[in-house]
Amino acid sequence: MKAEIITIGDEILLGQTVDTNSAWIAQNLVERQIYVEQITSITDTSTHIAAALTAAAERSDLIICTGGLGPTNDDITKQTAAHYFQTPLILNEEVMGHVQSIFDRYEKPMPEINRGQAMVLKNAEVLFNEWGTAPGMWVEHQGKIYVFLPGVPFEMKNLMTHWVLPRVADWRAVERVAIRYLVVAGIGESYLAEMIADIEQSMPEHIRLAYLPQFGLIKLRLNAAGSAADSLEREVEEWASRLSARIGSAVVATEDVPFQQVIVNAFTKEGCSLSTAESCTGGRLAAEITEIPGASAMFLGSIVAYDNDVKQKFLNVGANTLAKYGAVSGETVEEMAMGAKKVLGTTYAIATSGVAGPTGGTAAKPVGTVWIAVAGEKQVIKRKFQFKDDRVVNIQRTVANALLLLWELFRQERAL
Amino acid sequence: MKAEIITIGDEILLGQTVDTNSAWIAQNLVERQIYVEQITSITDTSTHIAAALTAAAERSDLIICTGGLGPTNDDITKQTAAHYFQTPLILNEEVMGHVQSIFDRYEKPMPEINRGQAMVLKNAEVLFNEWGTAPGMWVEHQGKIYVFLPGVPFEMKNLMTHWVLPRVADWRAVERVAIRYLVVAGIGESYLAEMIADIEQSMPEHIRLAYLPQFGLIKLRLNAAGSAADSLEREVEEWASRLSARIGSAVVATEDVPFQQVIVNAFTKEGCSLSTAESCTGGRLAAEITEIPGASAMFLGSIVAYDNDVKQKFLNVGANTLAKYGAVSGETVEEMAMGAKKVLGTTYAIATSGVAGPTGGTAAKPVGTVWIAVAGEKQVIKRKFQFKDDRVVNIQRTVANALLLLWELFRQERAL
Numbered sequence: 001m002k003a004e005i006i007t008i009g010d011e012i013l014l015g016q017t018v019d020t021n022s023a024w025i026a027q028n029l030v031e032r033q034i035y036v037e038q039i040t041s042i043t044d045t046s047t048h049i050a051a052a053l054t055a056a057a058e059r060s061d062l063i064i065c066t067g068g069l070g071p072t073n074d075d076i077t078k079q080t081a082a083h084y085f086q087t088p089l090i091l092n093e094e095v096m097g098h099v100q101s102i103f104d105r106y107e108k109p110m111p112e113i114n115r116g117q118a119m120v121l122k123n124a125e126v127l128f129n130e131w132g133t134a135p136g137m138w139v140e141h142q143g144k145i146y147v148f149l150p151g152v153p154f155e156m157k158n159l160m161t162h163w164v165l166p167r168v169a170d171w172r173a174v175e176r177v178a179i180r181y182l183v184v185a186g187i188g189e190s191y192l193a194e195m196i197a198d199i200e201q202s203m204p205e206h207i208r209l210a211y212l213p214q215f216g217l218i219k220l221r222l223n224a225a226g227s228a229a230d231s232l233e234r235e236v237e238e239w240a241s242r243l244s245a246r247i248g249s250a251v252v253a254t255e256d257v258p259f260q261q262v263i264v265n266a267f268t269k270e271g272c273s274l275s276t277a278e279s280c281t282g283g284r285l286a287a288e289i290t291e292i293p294g295a296s297a298m299f300l301g302s303i304v305a306y307d308n309d310v311k312q313k314f315l316n317v318g319a320n321t322l323a324k325y326g327a328v329s330g331e332t333v334e335e336m337a338m339g340a341k342k343v344l345g346t347t348y349a350i351a352t353s354g355v356a357g358p359t360g361g362t363a364a365k366p367v368g369t370v371w372i373a374v375a376g377e378k379q380v381i382k383r384k385f386q387f388k389d390d391r392v393v394n395i396q397r398t399v400a401n402a403l404l405l406l407w408e409l410f411r412q413e414r415a416l
Numbered sequence: 417m418k419a420e421i422i423t424i425g426d427e428i429l430l431g432q433t434v435d436t437n438s439a440w441i442a443q444n445l446v447e448r449q450i451y452v453e454q455i456t457s458i459t460d461t462s463t464h465i466a467a468a469l470t471a472a473a474e475r476s477d478l479i480i481c482t483g484g485l486g487p488t489n490d491d492i493t494k495q496t497a498a499h500y501f502q503t504p505l506i507l508n509e510e511v512m513g514h515v516q517s518i519f520d521r522y523e524k525p526m527p528e529i530n531r532g533q534a535m536v537l538k539n540a541e542v543l544f545n546e547w548g549t550a551p552g553m554w555v556e557h558q559g560k561i562y563v564f565l566p567g568v569p570f571e572m573k574n575l576m577t578h579w580v581l582p583r584v585a586d587w588r589a590v591e592r593v594a595i596r597y598l599v600v601a602g603i604g605e606s607y608l609a610e611m612i613a614d615i616e617q618s619m620p621e622h623i624r625l626a627y628l629p630q631f632g633l634i635k636l637r638l639n640a641a642g643s644a645a646d647s648l649e650r651e652v653e654e655w656a657s658r659l660s661a662r663i664g665s666a667v668v669a670t671e672d673v674p675f676q677q678v679i680v681n682a683f684t685k686e687g688c689s690l691s692t693a694e695s696c697t698g699g700r701l702a703a704e705i706t707e708i709p710g711a712s713a714m715f716l717g718s719i720v721a722y723d724n725d726v727k728q729k730f731l732n733v734g735a736n737t738l739a740k741y742g743a744v745s746g747e748t749v750e751e752m753a754m755g756a757k758k759v760l761g762t763t764y765a766i767a768t769s770g771v772a773g774p775t776g777g778t779a780a781k782p783v784g785t786v787w788i789a790v791a792g793e794k795q796v797i798k799r800k801f802q803f804k805d806d807r808v809v810n811i812q813r814t815v816a817n818a819l820l821l822l823w824e825l826f827r828q829e830r831a832l
Contacts, residue, residue: 015441019439027431038468039458188524190529221430283720286699287703306716307716314717344726
């Protein structure tokens with residue numbers, strides 16, 4: 001069973017809206033062994049919508065369309081679909097009552113334009129949308145299934161969850177797929193490829209390995225496709241184990257989770273705690289850790305010491321240190337890390353200081369110069385980095401490397 | 417001139433990666449009057465890549481492909497393109513030297529696999545990528561232009577900015593366009609639409625108004641298209657002024673800048689300073705402000721007080737206050753804001769505390785309950801919000817509302 005997603009709306013093609021719907025839909029279909037062959041984003045133009053429907057039906061069995069179901073004149077998905085299926089639009093009384101009730105609830109008169117929301121394709125089964133005014137529609141036509149959903153993310157998600165996904169759950173008939181992830185930290189992509197080249201080469205055709213690099217991390221995805229679910233699970237597990245044994249301790253997770261999650265879990269399990277002292281990262285390190293549910297079990301707080309006075313007053317960085325070595329120096333980040341560990345009372349602390357840019361660089365410390373220190377239970381490690389001139393990227397790279405450095409010391413000290 | 421974007425990579429079709437590249441590319445092309453006809457996301461499969469290239473070339477003149485240029489075996493865009501154009505891949509010495517130099521810089525031997533990065537399409541002009549190892553390529557073939565870029569966002573953005581966009585800037589030969597932005601803070605979209613309905617209705621056909629809503633903000637984009645650049649500029653300026661006069665002080669910027677930029681500029685100009693005391697936002701408020709170049713002129717620091725002890729020790733929040741009202745309360749955020757203002761020595765301070773979720777909610781304070789306070793020169797204001805159950809969205813909404821609340825008090829106190 002192959003699927004396609006068609007997202008309809010000028011705002012996507014104008015770059016005003018990032019299409020997050022497609023990733024959500026794909027992820028939920030993949031979990032049910034339905035693979036997305038193509039995602040197509042097109043404008044609100046009837047010829048283009050019809051062409052996309054035709055092309056998708058040539059490749060795939062399930063076509064999910066989102067967007068273009070609103071009441072205003074620019075939304076034409078329904079009219080286009082009616083023409084495409086050669087079926088009329090008819091008034092659905094239940095939907096009409098629902099739309100009316102929404103306006104009644106706010107005690108507002110319903111603008112006439114909203115009557116159009118209750119018009120549905122005659123050949124469709126209506127997917128009742130209690131979260132908004134535009135109903136979803138399910139059409140079976142010449143052996144293919146077409147689903148039309150509103151583009152508003154939470155309406156789309158609710159209609160998918162309550163109507164569409166339960167129906168498609170049983171379709172994973174012929175092709176089964178088993179997937180495993182290995183999250184690898186601290187090894188460059190090409191080194192990793194070299195390290196596992198012979199294993200990769202000996203994999204059978206139906207097992208695919210993908211490298212998904214992120215800042216400082218690589219996710220390896222193993223994908224086994226075939227007809228027998230049980231043996232695929234066994235097989236993919238075996239290959240994951242072989243890779244994992246080869247890569248060793250650089251494998252930080254065997255599921256698809258962010259690195260911060262790995263750190264939060266490991267710290268919580270080991271009963272360790274963390275704080276940060278941030279200059280150039282300006283709070284982003286703390287923000288990325290606290291975005292993980294349950295971070296409060298191990299993360300106590302952060303001093304964002306943007307100003308040098310704050311570094312002295314809150315982190316006990318010596319005035320001499322700042323005067324002699326400057327804020328961007330190994331000496332300063334070391335004192336910042338030790339200061340944070342002490343004043344916030346944690347077992348580990350990370351400190352960052354750097355010239356994020358675009359200005360503020362000098363000959364000795366050009367834009368992109370960053371120092372990171374990590375204070376642990378027994379020692380402090382520090383490292384200098386030279387990044388480039390993009391402020392946001394420099395901050396992201398600093399965060400990624402700070403987490404790697406923390407992990408390095410934590411693993412060493414806790415002998416993991 | 418019509419364009420298409422093709423994003424290549426299994427991770428997109430599996431829903432693991434949200435395609436943010438396409439929106440960025442589309443936005444930058446639209447600013448140069450090049451409209452995107454279709455965005456197509458496909459797997460790393462050579463037949464599918466070739467079919468997508470063929471289909472795009474039938475519709476459009478400029479085809480921008482991202483992804484699939486890495487050194488590992490799963491990346492096959494280059495080989496597929498070579499076959500599609502019937503051209504060989506040849507070694508580019510300059511790229512080879514650059515790739516080698518990256519490894520030299522870190523004093524590591526270069527894995528053999530990276531030699532593949534220096535192989536380029538013979539019929540291509542190489543777009544030198546100093547931000548990574550995969551070069552971009554520009555191919556002119558049978559009257560169409562094909563651009564191949566790596567999928568890593570900052571490499572793609574740099575190659576677009578330095579190589580591709582400067583070249584396409586001159587293509588808007590016939591049609592000229594003038595654009596103005598108004599950033600509007602603190603007014604809902606439908607209220608804003610009502611407020612300016614008569615102005616919008618009286619606009620001539622060739623001037624278009626778009627609403628681009630974000631968390632707490634709406635960007636209005638005015639777009640005037642025609643043949644005479646000078647008069648278009650005058651016209652769009654006049655309409656922007658009319659809208660601006662009607663909307664009044666809710667217009668916080670007349671160019672396309674993030675709200676934090678508006679705040680950094682205004683604080684710097686007025687000689688005011690800012691600090692934050694963050695519980696549920698965990699440093700994200702500080703991080704978003706310090707992402708703006710020049711933020712150090714007005715932002716001194718933040719106490720991320722995730723733990724209650726940190727709230728007491730660093731922000732002077734009373735133990736009684738915490739015991740009586742809890743960490744998520746108007747009383748606590750008020751003390752946090754006053755504490756941050758005092759200990760960090762700033763003229764303004766923002767404090768946040770809430771139940772970000774997914775756990776930690778109670779009947780009285782369900783997940784999504786958030787308190788925000790802003791301490792200014794003369795007073796403290798605080799407000800309660802009830803968001804929903806998505807942790808990351810709750811943090812983003814808190815940040816957006818905290819900035820709005822800060823702006824409200826700042827404008828009032830400074831009589832702006």
